[in-house]
Amino acid sequence: MALRAFRSVVALAGGVGGAKLADGLVRSMNKPSTLTVIVNTGDDFRHYGLAISPDLDTVMYTLGGVANVVNGWGLEGDTTQMLAMLRRYGDDAWFGLGDKDVATHLLRTQWLAAGVSLTEITRRLSAGLGVPATILPMADQPAPTMIHTVERGVLPFQEYFVRYHWQPTIARLEFLNADVHPTPEAEAALAAADLILICPSNPLLSVEPILNIGYRALLEKRKARCIAVSPLIDGQAVKGPAAKIMAELDMEPSANGVARYYGDLIDGIVIQTGESVDMARALNADILMRDIPDRARLAYEILAWAGKWA
Amino acid sequence: MALRAFRSVVALAGGVGGAKLADGLVRSMNKPSTLTVIVNTGDDFRHYGLAISPDLDTVMYTLGGVANVVNGWGLEGDTTQMLAMLRRYGDDAWFGLGDKDVATHLLRTQWLAAGVSLTEITRRLSAGLGVPATILPMADQPAPTMIHTVERGVLPFQEYFVRYHWQPTIARLEFLNADVHPTPEAEAALAAADLILICPSNPLLSVEPILNIGYRALLEKRKARCIAVSPLIDGQAVKGPAAKIMAELDMEPSANGVARYYGDLIDGIVIQTGESVDMARALNADILMRDIPDRARLAYEILAWAGKWA
Numbered sequence: 213m214a215l216r217a218f219r220s221v222v223a224l225a226g227g228v229g230g231a232k233l234a235d236g237l238v239r240s241m242n243k244p245s246t247l248t249v250i251v252n253t254g255d256d257f258r259h260y261g262l263a264i265s266p267d268l269d270t271v272m273y274t275l276g277g278v279a280n281v282v283n284g285w286g287l288e289g290d291t292t293q294m295l296a297m298l299r300r301y302g303d304d305a306w307f308g309l310g311d312k313d314v315a316t317h318l319l320r321t322q323w324l325a326a327g328v329s330l331t332e333i334t335r336r337l338s339a340g341l342g343v344p345a346t347i348l349p350m351a352d353q354p355a356p357t358m359i360h361t362v363e364r365g366v367l368p369f370q371e372y373f374v375r376y377h378w379q380p381t382i383a384r385l386e387f388l389n390a391d392v393h394p395t396p397e398a399e400a401a402l403a404a405a406d407l408i409l410i411c412p413s414n415p416l417l418s419v420e421p422i423l424n425i426g427y428r429a430l431l432e433k434r435k436a437r438c439i440a441v442s443p444l445i446d447g448q449a450v451k452g453p454a455a456k457i458m459a460e461l462d463m464e465p466s467a468n469g470v471a472r473y474y475g476d477l478i479d480g481i482v483i484q485t486g487e488s489v490d491m492a493r494a495l496n497a498d499i500l501m502r503d504i505p506d507r508a509r510l511a512y513e514i515l516a517w518a519g520k521w522a
Numbered sequence: 523m524a525l526r527a528f529r530s531v532v533a534l535a536g537g538v539g540g541a542k543l544a545d546g547l548v549r550s551m552n553k554p555s556t557l558t559v560i561v562n563t564g565d566d567f568r569h570y571g572l573a574i575s576p577d578l579d580t581v582m583y584t585l586g587g588v589a590n591v592v593n594g595w596g597l598e599g600d601t602t603q604m605l606a607m608l609r610r611y612g613d614d615a616w617f618g619l620g621d622k623d624v625a626t627h628l629l630r631t632q633w634l635a636a637g638v639s640l641t642e643i644t645r646r647l648s649a650g651l652g653v654p655a656t657i658l659p660m661a662d663q664p665a666p667t668m669i670h671t672v673e674r675g676v677l678p679f680q681e682y683f684v685r686y687h688w689q690p691t692i693a694r695l696e697f698l699n700a701d702v703h704p705t706p707e708a709e710a711a712l713a714a715a716d717l718i719l720i721c722p723s724n725p726l727l728s729v730e731p732i733l734n735i736g737y738r739a740l741l742e743k744r745k746a747r748c749i750a751v752s753p754l755i756d757g758q759a760v761k762g763p764a765a766k767i768m769a770e771l772d773m774e775p776s777a778n779g780v781a782r783y784y785g786d787l788i789d790g791i792v793i794q795t796g797e798s799v800d801m802a803r804a805l806n807a808d809i810l811m812r813d814i815p816d817r818a819r820l821a822y823e824i825l826a827w828a829g830k831w832a
Binding site: 260261262287290291293294295296297298300301302303310311312313314315316318319321322325336337340341 | 611626628629631635651
């Protein structure tokens, strides 16, 4: 059976999980140029004055074929001379910045200072890496996610996630996103899409920051079908703290918890083989993406399934 | 004969030549902690938003024992992954920034943005590298040297020097140093010194930017003897464009040209063996510093000579 060709696909993504599925889509679509990935920028922060966009970079490096496939983040073959020198100066250098990686942040910082939008910057950087799809930041304004923790007070996302290895208990999340809106480019992509995917990213930490700035309203009035891919297997996150955080915030860490969280925003859900969910349209698949062939396989299965709907 | 112990020595320095002599002083003084090196910052510039101080870094890396001794500038064992990545993004990356080197610029940029003075920043960085002497920027405010060229109009120093390899013909120099003054720390060091040295740096490009912001007046009222070391051997610069520039600006590219340039600011001059100069106090020495022993030898000869004066 020939795969139904979607006219254009939009994926909402966070970091590693989102990047892997986006990469699978690029590998299994007839025209990867018709894929748009809208990426969470709630994790963005300044470090040593550098403007760092961890999720954007992870998606960009992955789709550019230059990602470190062991870490999932960072660049293949990158080195850490700069970090070693920072430590020599007595800095604790808690955030991983590869030497090649610094080039990305320097250009972004310089261009932001010159008034270039994050959307245009992402386009330039993606072009430099030969990314075959369109990567869009969720917004051009900063919208930092703040983590209110029980043990350490309020932490910017990366301090919580990297510096403290997501060990503090989350009391609540705060999105500093007043007056932050979807970009015109992202809004147009969603309006033109005939398939919307919510990638297997952390619903609360990676997807909610996107939904929270106006994408929820855009999805509510969608004409295209929207499918979420669960980031949980047997109640555990493949990577990162999704299950821990869902539990801390009184959500059930399960496929059902994910389905209920997205509610009417989605028309179907993809869950792990052998699991079940209280949702009419559900696809059981092996959602664990161990390697590159897995990414393409999962993306293919999702596209094939969605293409069969009436 | 025991070397006369100077109570405190101040050296005015540019980049590589100044750094080498300062290193020689550290190696041949009883107490290197009594050496203060006041460094040209007219070459400082912003690049990719980074605050870069080439001469300060060359002196700091050299005295910290971490300089690349082949180049004279940059760090030993440094790599260029960041530059390679910049080029991948289409940037021409004309200025050499090693991966370790970037750490220095990131910290400096971050601290400047936080309102820390360049003097204090240089102290922190020097401490991190275990520099045994005191390194001071000539000023805490920016004072960029602009090069008016015949072929390419007005160029910031590093564009002239690195991007265009000091090939354009200089019409004149311009020092954007209105309201820039010696720091209190540098002024105090000069007042306390019993020996002042002008290192074998380019008189016009490296020393004049220092003299021009108020150090000329401080030297004119000095109590300590002041000795210049010629940067020229047989009318040629050991490194860089000193001779070319002196000729372009109608100065004689010779020991005599250097002596006349400094005039009453100096009480003696050190020139190459076999050369002569119209100055009562002159020391002939092998002023070429090929390697580290040469640095210590030349510094020793200068200190011994100055120590014998009445």
